Amino acid sequence: GESVGLHLPTLSVQEGDNSIINCAYSNSASDYFIWYKQESGKGPQFIIDIRSNMDKRQGQRVTVLLNKTVKHLSLQIAATQPGDSAVYFCAENILGNTPLVFGKGTRLSVIA
């Protein structure tokens, strides 16, 4: 089932610093993971994904790390910018047309 967070954890970082957002996923059978960014009043925006046969994947300024042993996922944002301020969600599923299960979310606040 879905996880629901009543109080979003917040990460505050200085502009230009690197950010690391962590997520613990629930289903050991999940084989596909996605990070989404959600700005206030908008739908989630795809950032980066990773399959379970990988442990690291890099995009533009973002890196996702997957540790299946401890069911942990992280998103690293390099040189964080004010425009990165948003809520970040990890999501998991089993490949195919299956619904995503979302993590609780982390609010990233960038201090200029």
Next chain:
Amino acid sequence: GAVVSQHPSWVICKSGTSVKIECRSLDFQATTMFWYRQFPKQSLMLMATSNEGSKATYEQGVEKDKFLINHASLTLSTLTVTSAHPEDSSFYICSVPSLGETQYFGPGTRLLVL
């Protein structure tokens, strides 16, 4: 990735009325779409899976007679909130799975029931 639109982007209605929300996949034919609901400061909760040409699959605790889903074509799914009440006020978001992998989300519909 898939481009997904929703209409309306926000709606205010009186308690007891029905509201229809549309989700369109603009560049991808989708046999499946998903509907989520999000309350303030919370994560997204799956409500139902919309299947083209067949009945929707609802998550436990979601009333199928209250949240009517119709997936009439490969590009359109609608969610109708019937006899809306203030507790139905929420942010409703649909998603489209692209090639069975990454899911792309619509911009969401903010519903406020007075």
